[in-house]
Amino acid sequence: MPPYLKKLLLIYSFIYSTIFIASAQDYQISLLTCDPGEELYSAFGHSAVRVLDRETGQDLVFNYGTFDFNTPFFYVKFTQRTLDYILSVTTYERFLMEYHYNERDVREQILDLNPTQSADMVRFLQINQLPENRAYRYDFFYDNCSTRIRDMMESVLGKSLKWNDDPAAEEKTYRNLIDEYVYAMPWADFGIDLALGSVIDRKASEWQKQFLPDYVEAAFATATIEGDGPTRPLVKEERTILEFADGEGDGSLFNPYLLFWLVAIVFLLITYFGYKKQRLLIGFDVTLFAVLGVLGLVIVMLWFFTFHSQTKYNWNILWAFPPHLVLVYGLLQAKPAVWVRKYLMFALIMADAAIVFWILGWQSFHPSIVPLLLVLILRTNFLYYNLDKFKKIRAGN
Template sequence: MRSLLKKIFLIYPFIYPIIFAAPAQNYQISLLTCDPGDELYSAFGHSAIRVWEKDSNQDLVFNYGTFDFNTPYFYVKFTQRTLDYMLSISTYERFLYEYNYFQRNVREQVLDLNPEQARQLVQFLQVNYQPENRFYRYDFFYDNCATRIRDAFEAVLGKQLDWNENPEPEKKTFRNLIDEYVYPLPWADFGIDLALGAVIDVDAKEREKQFLPDYMEEAFARAKVVGDGPTRPLVKSSHVVLQFDERQFNMGLFNPYLVWWTLAIGAILLTYFGHKKGRLFKGFDIAFFTALGLLGLLIVLLWFFTFHSQTKYNWNILWAFPGHLFLAFGLLKGTTKPWLKNYCLAALVLANLSLVFWIFGIQSFHPSIVPLLLIVILRTNFLYYNWGKFQVAKRINV
């Protein structure tokens, strides 16, 4: 039941049929910022615009973060970044009901806009809500539910909006910013670092940080309205709408760090006994390098066959390489051809090269891959020096 409600509330858009039909002008405009939820799609929080028309008491929330789960080939489009998000509208009451149900904090910043600025913003949103305009191609970093709101205010206020940025901001890469939110979801954290390439290991500008709702909330708190009488803060007042107890984070035993280090210790013991007994235990290598090869294919797919700009130049491919499938196949067939030995050497070099890329800051990898790199280096080194020798010894004994 809870899963069904998540789909209803957080995925399907609510369409409000009539928007401010009366020519009223007494608007109160607010930015709503919602804390992260427990699922990956809600892990970064959410932003929306509240428009309260006081005379008619019509109280609506404009939400750029919705999409239709019934879209044909939904998961294919989501993976390829060809899924369109949309601007939807719900009542303020329904919006709060959703976040109250999932116990996610909501804060409101009431904005100090003059009547004309408020009217222009509402008109901007009305135009955006037209069927031909409400859909947009979602981009997590550059075109999402938060940046759409930022862009709306920049379009309406123009030069009157001064973000009043900190002249010496704390430097954070896009990956650093993501890591602040996904640490409670260790496997999602691992998957994100596996899927996203070196292009996100650059410092984000203050304006670019606003792709995250919390950072946009901070930006609105600093911003000023200029050229419209005396300079004034953009935010007139702030208050907490919904407040719940802080969530307790417990990583649990099943996490990538413990799993991969357990696997690495097993590989070390396997290699030790293999050396002592003159055996390869190649079943482990077949399974391990098959898994890495499949991961490599996924990286290639995301790099070259999707429209995600953030999955380009992903140097995880140096250790999770599609060619490992050929190594697994060669081990399965038991071939002693020179290419197998040469490939082991190449895989060993590539794994060490990934460490070089990491150390010199070309790309930041997830820390839990250290034991995986250790296994690649250990097993390819072991196979390089022992594969042919053990195979020959086995044939002589027979």
């Protein structure tokens, strides 16, 4: 789209929403909660705010979860957390069209606000929708489409808003909360557990759980408003807007659990065969440590070279370690240097340390890496004690 058309659309959107705000007197404010989709970016659901002008009939949805795919270096910025999300405005009808097309349930909670609170809420959204305010630096846990709505409610209603958290609610870490949504997506689940560090293994309070749309919806359902008359529930009416039959889960057998256990079985067999035939079959180890080294580079990049706070202190690096690539070089030499055996012992200790970190609860690793850790322990032991004794041949020879 040409730049001038983008500017015209922005101006039109701003004027349209401004006229709507200025002319309306009687508002109905609702929280819209949308069920998760099938893609990873939509796997956690979505929240938006509906503003219905009862006098004019204009019906808008304010959406904090949009971004521009045409942003220069989009994927680089997304990876580094330098991509801005924006508050956009669309009609209620167009908003529902997207979710109807993708067959995602949408529920509405109509809020029991007095006229002043409703007007303040709309004014808050109007100010946020100004071109100089509409962009914000997205953070999945702390600043997203759901937390923005929660924070708006607290800003507008102040101390009159009471969340009424359940004191008996189940304690969950941030990782537990994520797992609830990606359990049926095993590769996504593995990737998230690989990329995110120990910082997400701390407990999330009920308030902090509201980074997820379902938890915002649940918090709204029990919240109350006090101080402007009798205490009343924040939500006066709940209704389902769109509802579809539950889709069938992905029954694919190609998942990290099966793959990594197959890898473990292969390495168990080649270790047994190698011991019997007095061969190292070093090609398998070269492949293994090359893959783990590359994964380690990804962890280092996310830890040290992005602005994501959740990728810090990632102890997956104990087993997916970048210097494993140096070990690959050492193993490929006709006569391995002395340091190679020392490094093998170091890699063994690192793999053992990963298990200790896991047991002590310092970081929860993805369960599928168990066979990989066993392979690391097995092969580093085997190579350490037999590197100078057995024939060093590559796999397939």
